Amino acid sequence: QVQLVQSGAEVKKPGASVKVSCRASGYTLASHDIHWVRQATGQGLEWLGWMTPDRGSSGSGLKLQGRVAMTTNTSINTAYMELSSLKSDDTAVYFCARVRCVGDDCFADSWGQGTLVTVSS
Amino acid sequence: DIQLTQSPSFLSASVGDRVTFTCRASQGIGSDLAWYQQSPGKVPKLLIYAASTLHSGVPSRFSGSGSGTEFTLTISSLQPEDFATYYCQQFNRYPLTFGGGTKVEI
Numbered sequence: 001q002v003q004l005v006q007s008g009a010e011v012k013k014p015g016a017s018v019k020v021s022c023r024a025s026g027y028t029l030a031s032h033d034i035h036w037v038r039q040a041t042g043q044g045l046e047w048l049g050w051m052t053p054d055r056g057s058s059g060s061g062l063k064l065q066g067r068v069a070m071t072t073n074t075s076i077n078t079a080y081m082e083l084s085s086l087k088s089d090d091t092a093v094y095f096c097a098r099v100r101c102v103g104d105d106c107f108a109d110s111w112g113q114g115t116l117v118t119v120s121s
Numbered sequence: 122d123i124q125l126t127q128s129p130s131f132l133s134a135s136v137g138d139r140v141t142f143t144c145r146a147s148q149g150i151g152s153d154l155a156w157y158q159q160s161p162g163k164v165p166k167l168l169i170y171a172a173s174t175l176h177s178g179v180p181s182r183f184s185g186s187g188s189g190t191e192f193t194l195t196i197s198s199l200q201p202e203d204f205a206t207y208y209c210q211q212f213n214r215y216p217l218t219f220g221g222g223t224k225v226e227i
Contacts, residue, residue: 106155
């Protein structure tokens, strides 16, 4: 079955970078977009950006623009999200999610288990 | 950016209750809306997409409706496993956005 398995928890200092991986199984990563979402403790979901693996195109919200990079390695069915110049309010659980589209109707139907990124001095 | 406002933020209910909550968009998004359920410590789970299409495997007690700027999610008979937080997400235009969530409590 479709599964997204993310890398383990990270602790980083302010100003550092973090790279989270998301390995897909049960389907070919290149077939669907991967989106990234984060959730601070006790807070709601925040959409971060998207990546189209087979084209290598990506985009993000204005809040993280310039600090976030989304890439894929389709040979190992893995997507990556790298966030740089980390600040304390980047502390959150980061999720990858597969987004499928049926015609014009799109939705995130499979999610990774989440990766806790803690930014602390 | 398209803002999604969910109401209420919290809802107290009992097993067997029929509950309805709302997601309002700051501008028209057609039917490009999905609903997710997130239980504490768990990953969000897709319930509804395209405003009213039930995702495969989701119980029929869940239903969605609406288009344009106003959407609703209804649970016809609340079950113990339904006590969770529910989020709407718009797929109409980037940046995609989520609503703030509705927490359903006993």
